[in-house]
Amino acid sequence: MTRYGPMFGPDVTFLGVPPCTLDEPVTYADADVVIVGAPFDGGTSHRPGTRFGPSAIRQACYLPHDGSRPSLALRVDALRDLCVYDAGDVEMFSGDIERSLGALETAVHAVAAAGAIPVVLGGDHSIALPDATGVARHHGLGRVSLVHFDAHADTGDIEFGSLHGHGQPMRRLIESGAVRGDRFLQIGLRGYWPGPETLSWMAGQRMRSYEMTEVVARGLDECLTEAFAIATDECEGVFLSVDVDVVDPGMAPGTGTPEPGGFTSRQLLDAVRRVCYELPVVGVDVVEVAPPYDHADITAYLGNRVVLEALSAIARRRRDAAGGEPWNPIQPLLDAR
DSSP: OOOOOOSSSOOOOGGGOOBOOTTOGGGGTTOSEEEEEEOOOTTOSSOOOGGGHHHHHHHOOSSOOSSOOBOTTTOOBHHHHSOEEEEEEOOOOTTOHHHHHHHHHHHHHHHHHTTOEEEEEESSGGGHHHHHHHHHHHHOTTOEEEEEEOSSOOOOSOBTTBSOSTTSHHHHHHHHTSSOGGGEEEEEEOSSOSOHHHHHHHHHTTOEEEEHHHHHHHOHHHHHHHHHHHHTSSOSEEEEEEEGGGBOTTTOOOSSSOOSSOBOHHHHHHHHHHHHHHSOEEEEEEEOOOGGGOSTTHHHHHHHHHHHHHHHHHHHHHHHHTSSSOOOTTSOTTTTO
16 A cells, blocks of 8 residues: 555646555544545446546645645634545555455555544545445444445446446445445435336345435425434444535536536535535535536536535534534624624
């Protein structure tokens, strides 16, 4: 796990945070968060290109890359209030999916075992298997719930003759015992896949999947509140997995399997903020940003802001837990300044 730097693009860290090296624990011994790049698209079923996602997410900001990002809404500066490092990319060869996913699991487990929250920049969604497994190996298999934003269930069995791919990681996580099916919350599903056989398998695992029709009819906030109650029951922590295709392709065109009719970018950012502010998040991944299909960096910017929203909410949760006046979302921007 020698620091590889980036596999694709310039050697930059996420918005200028300090670098670290995973096989040198002293370089991140004080970390609250370690960012890890997973530039892998060898599990893609349709359009490849997510191998360039980590580099795009790291760089997608017009502000100086100075390791500082004050949140107007949450009144914290996550990149300074938390100790955040960037470990660079894990070496992931697209022609060898098992080796690549194994290397990523080792990296994520090292971060979790050091007491930090791994934030993984994908890459296609096949990386969710090693990401959540690496975290669960530290916190306890079956003791980490999973909150999953996606247009697709990703619970396929064998695709193109393989057990691994970006349409299958959630089935593999449940089958392995890393995550319990009845503590698996999926939000934003829509479209025309999977079919009845796969849906029956999901029901048999007692998964809770919120399709967009239900989300629209009940309201996103109500669905999230219900999901949060399930996620925190009998689990030590929550892993958050965000596939950018949960957002309508009109607002996130740079992805491999776009599905019309999804969230707005505002809805996703609000939802991620709630997850990371209200729940004990122990790991995050942001996946399926595919720059070759992006326009004016729209999707890369969204991926960048998802990471920042998650980190800001974690920082605010910790500040509130330490005492003082809790965050008030209706407080005017300039009040008490």
